[in-house]
Amino acid sequence: CFNWLRCDFCSLQLEEEEAKSSFDVDVAVTNPEKVGDGMNAYMAYKVSTRSSLSMFKSKAFTVRRRFSDFLGLYEKLSVKQSLHGCIIPPPPEKSVVGMTKMKVGMDDPSSVEFLERRRAALERFLQRVVSHPLLLQDPDVREFLERDDLPRAVNTQTLSGAGFLKMITKASDAVSKMTIKMNESDTWFEDKFQEVEAEEQQLRKLHVVVDSLVNHRKELCVNTAIFAKSMAMLGNSEDSTALSRALSQLAEVEDKMEQLHQEQAASDFFIFAELLADYIRLLAAVRGCFDQRVRSWQRWQEAQSTLQKKREAEAKLLWANKPDKLQQAKEEITEWEARVTQYERDFDRVGMAVRKEVLRFEKEKTKDFKSQIVKYLEAMLQSQQRLIKFWEAFLPEAKAIA
Amino acid sequence: MMEEVKDVSAGSVHGDTIKVTEVLQDGDTLTFIIVSQKLSGTGEYHVDRTYDDFEWLQQHLYTQEDVPGIQGVIFPPLPVRPQVNASAKVMKQLGFLALGEWQPYCRALETFLQQVVAHRLLSKNPALELFLTSADPPGRQKIKKNLFNRLSQAMEEMRKEGHKDVDEFFQTVRDQNLQLTGSSRTAAEKFLDVVLTEQKIAVACGHFSAALHLCVEPGQDPDHKAFSRVCVKLSEVFDSMRKSMMSFSLNDLNTLGLGLDLESRHLEAEKEMLFRRTCKLVELESARRNAERAKPVRKAAMEEVKKASETEFEQICEVAKQEPLSARPCGNAAEESDSVV
Numbered sequence: 001c002f003n004w005l006r007c008d009f010c011s012l013q014l015e016e017e018e019a020k021s022s023f024d025v026d027v028a029v030t031n032p033e034k035v036g037d038g039m040n041a042y043m044a045y046k047v048s049t050r051s052s053l054s055m056f057k058s059k060a061f062t063v064r065r066r067f068s069d070f071l072g073l074y075e076k077l078s079v080k081q082s083l084h085g086c087i088i089p090p091p092p093e094k095s096v097v098g099m100t101k102m103k104v105g106m107d108d109p110s111s112v113e114f115l116e117r118r119r120a121a122l123e124r125f126l127q128r129v130v131s132h133p134l135l136l137q138d139p140d141v142r143e144f145l146e147r148d149d150l151p152r153a154v155n156t157q158t159l160s161g162a163g164f165l166k167m168i169t170k171a172s173d174a175v176s177k178m179t180i181k182m183n184e185s186d187t188w189f190e191d192k193f194q195e196v197e198a199e200e201q202q203l204r205k206l207h208v209v210v211d212s213l214v215n216h217r218k219e220l221c222v223n224t225a226i227f228a229k230s231m232a233m234l235g236n237s238e239d240s241t242a243l244s245r246a247l248s249q250l251a252e253v254e255d256k257m258e259q260l261h262q263e264q265a266a267s268d269f270f271i272f273a274e275l276l277a278d279y280i281r282l283l284a285a286v287r288g289c290f291d292q293r294v295r296s297w298q299r300w301q302e303a304q305s306t307l308q309k310k311r312e313a314e315a316k317l318l319w320a321n322k323p324d325k326l327q328q329a330k331e332e333i334t335e336w337e338a339r340v341t342q343y344e345r346d347f348d349r350v351g352m353a354v355r356k357e358v359l360r361f362e363k364e365k366t367k368d369f370k371s372q373i374v375k376y377l378e379a380m381l382q383s384q385q386r387l388i389k390f391w392e393a394f395l396p397e398a399k400a401i402a
Numbered sequence: 403m404m405e406e407v408k409d410v411s412a413g414s415v416h417g418d419t420i421k422v423t424e425v426l427q428d429g430d431t432l433t434f435i436i437v438s439q440k441l442s443g444t445g446e447y448h449v450d451r452t453y454d455d456f457e458w459l460q461q462h463l464y465t466q467e468d469v470p471g472i473q474g475v476i477f478p479p480l481p482v483r484p485q486v487n488a489s490a491k492v493m494k495q496l497g498f499l500a501l502g503e504w505q506p507y508c509r510a511l512e513t514f515l516q517q518v519v520a521h522r523l524l525s526k527n528p529a530l531e532l533f534l535t536s537a538d539p540p541g542r543q544k545i546k547k548n549l550f551n552r553l554s555q556a557m558e559e560m561r562k563e564g565h566k567d568v569d570e571f572f573q574t575v576r577d578q579n580l581q582l583t584g585s586s587r588t589a590a591e592k593f594l595d596v597v598l599t600e601q602k603i604a605v606a607c608g609h610f611s612a613a614l615h616l617c618v619e620p621g622q623d624p625d626h627k628a629f630s631r632v633c634v635k636l637s638e639v640f641d642s643m644r645k646s647m648m649s650f651s652l653n654d655l656n657t658l659g660l661g662l663d664l665e666s667r668h669l670e671a672e673k674e675m676l677f678r679r680t681c682k683l684v685e686l687e688s689a690r691r692n693a694e695r696a697k698p699v700r701k702a703a704m705e706e707v708k709k710a711s712e713t714e715f716e717q718i719c720e721v722a723k724q725e726p727l728s729a730r731p732c733g734n735a736a737e738e739s740d741s742v743v
Contacts, residue, residue, distance in 0.1 A: 195619075202617050209613050213606040220599040227592040234585040239578065239729055362625040369632055377639065 025130045026050040027145070029123035032115055034102070035066075042066050043102055043115070045122060049145045055137075057146060065150065067094075070122055072153020073129075076140045084292045084346075085353030086135070087361055089128035090164045090281040092121035120270060124278060131364075168284045172291055189351075192358060193290050200283040207276040214273055217265035221258050228254035242401045249397045256390050260383050267383075271376045279365065286361060289354050296350045300343035307336040414441050415534050417519035422508040426450075430486045432504065434511060438534055447535045453483050455539050456511065459518075462529035469523055471717030473678045476725045477524075478517035479667040481510045497594050498659040502652060506660045513664060523721070562684050563677060569719070576676050578729035583669040590662040597654050604647035611640035672728055679718050686711040 031046040043066065050060045074091045077083055098114045129135050130145075144150065228251045235247030314329040419439035426433045431452060438447050460480050466472050481499050484507055485492045493500050499507040515534070518524050532540045567573035614637035619626040689704070689711040696704040 199617075199619075202613075206610070206613050206617070209606065209610045213603065213610060216599060216602045216606050220596065220603060223592065223595040223599050227589070227596050230585065230589040230592045234582075234589045237578075237581045237585045359625075362629075366625055366628045366632065369629065373632060373636055 024052050025136065027123070027126045027130055029119055029126060032119055041102070042068075043118075045119060047126070047145065055142065061146060063145065063148060063150075065144070067099075067118070067122070068153050069144070069150055070125060072150075073140060073144045074125075075153065077129075077135065077138065080138075081346075083134065083138070084296065085289050085350040085357060086132070087282065087285050087289055087357045088135070089125055089132075090285050091125050092118060093164065117270075117274070120274065121278075124274075164281055165284050168288045172287060186351075188355070189290065189293070193287070196283055196286050196290075196358075200280060200287075203276050203280050203283065207273065207280060210268065210273045210276060214265055214269045217261055217268060221261045221265060224254055224258040224261055228252075228258065240401075246397045246401050249394055253390050253394045257387070260387060264380070264383055267376060267379045271372050271379075275369070275372050279368075282361070282365075286358065289357060293347070293350045293354050296343070296347045300340065300347045303336060303340045303343050307333065307340050310336055414531065415439070415447065415519065416441050417516055417525075420512060420515045420519065420534070422512045422515075425504045425508055427486060432484055432486065434508065436515070436534065449534065449537065451533070451539060455533065456480055456514070457483075458540055459529055459533045463518065463524055463527055466524075466527055471714070471719075471721035472523070473682065474675060474718035474721030474725065475521070475523055476668070476672050476675045476727075478514050478521070479671040480514055481507060481667070497590060498597070498655055498663045501597070501659075502655050506655060506663070509656075509660055510664065562681055565680050565684055567680070568683065572676070572679070572719070572722075575727050575729045576680070579669060579673055579676060582728055583666070583673050586662060586666040586669055590659075590666045593654070593659055593662055597651050597659055600647055600651035600654065604644045604651065607640045607644035607647060611637045611644060614640065669728060672725075675722060675725070679715075679722060682711070682715050682718055686715045 026049065028048045029045050030048065032043045035042055035044045044064045045066070046062055047065050048060070048062045049056070052059060070091050071094075074088065077088050095114070095118075098111075098118070101111045101114065129141060135141055231247055231254060232251035235244050235251060238244040238247060310329065310333050314326070314333060317326045317329055415438045419437075421437050422434050423437050424435040426435070433450050433452055436447075436449050436451060439445075440447065457480070460477075463477060482492075482495045484496065484499070484504065488496065488500060496507075499510055518530060519534075524530070529540065567576065614633045617633045618630045621627075686708075689708045693701070693704040693708040
């Protein structure tokens, strides 16, 4: 009976939250600049916030942050008890290769791409954080956005090397190895967990395919550029002026095509590949929340079993008639009774939080995918129209070949 | 049924109408169906030929020793032998012709036959008539190795390629040909890379489209349905992108690809003709030297050899000048060159 009531209350709360779903915070991560020299150099990014919310000191402000600051923010949020059950957006991955290139100061296209990729990922991370109603209220988040000099984050080791996904998997394994298995009274959690796992696998498959598409497009860029040069050479070798002119024009059109292919490859990558990568990691974070709930349940169960042992000890003492030890035993029982109540409340709270979070996550996901796909299609439409214009401009040249 | 070959010189087929309509694959052999309209207007010839038959025809064209100056002819190039499940090396040699399910290859064979029929000297060869009209495949006997085979294989002859010409017109043609052959071969190779990459992209789009279909989630949940709808729509978009990319690449293949391939093979054939002429020139110059230095006893014989060489060389130059050369240096040079030899 109590379970049913809890569920009703939960869904009411959900409806309330959805009603005030509009938030008013805009964040942007821009202007990466190299600070310092040699192996101690790092990139500093400009973090700009615009908001009409009263909790901020002003309507628009800027701070400079480095990559480890973002990791530090994530660390702080992920260990907070009050945020257990929340889906905290994972930060971008560390990259030894990328950072070394940055320190050495290379200007090649792959370094430029790496920097842009990281900047965009940091921006998406922050945007997801501030669009989460609970996280936005968190003082650490406010400090990150507002405070001029942020103390250096020191606990980012957990996110090094192994990376975020491996960390979640390790934690999951630890949970499943615990001796007390959870008997699920509510099948919602079990079903949802399986759904999340299945979806993560599907997105991984999609990501592999998109990756190969991006690589082929980059290959097409390179090949088109080389071909354009060979056409230009052929045009120069030709005697007949009409043909020579047409070939040179063709070479120019192919150069423009290379530019288009380049943009298309970037679009494929930044819109799709990164979207899929983000959601693979977000789904891992969702799995992490489920694990938090299970751990919370286990803590409650362990407390109950400890309480039971204490009561048995008390009973033995009563029988053995040792008054001084009896007093201590009674105190311990009271303490553990309180703990059991607390842990049960925690478990309920985490359970409700997870349900709310998952529903919110699914809505956001659909919205996110829809908006990215629309962006992609609009970009492609434009690029196709430009493509048609280029070739239409060339047609009279081709016809002019005597 | 065997048609009686009456008038060898005219041929009985309308050159423009020659079409390679089909290619049949039986295990590892490819058979081509060739259809041509009778000049008399009374119908069509349908014959089936394999690559061996084409080679037979080519050999017969090469060995027309009764035609003066035959070495000055730019022989229409026959594509490389086609191979089913070709190795990487053969694929590279075939280039565009290996793609598009042998359709470009058929076009190349068509062009070969049309060019032979249109050639004022080659069309008179009786082998051509047999090839186009005989119901049975023409004979498959081995042709004895002739001048052409030796030349195309001899590597030491390559030294002669740079031999300076006595004729400004031909020197210009040779220089131009060298440049064009290189550029057009490169352009064809690079364009092939582009076309192959376009095909890879089409395949990748197809994979993405298929993978998206697998993301469709069952159930009545409105969010699930919304997400599934998005996936299905996107899957459709990528499928049409696949079709579009495939048609880009097929179009590229059948137009510019085929064109560049034909052009570069024609330039190679021209290069081979110019080389034969240059070799003859070297032979002539050495015959002249021999005639000059000959002792009185041998003088007359050497003079004969020199005269024969001179005549042959002149004939080759005559024939060559009337061929469709890639370079046409301005009129004055052409007129002057007649008096130089």
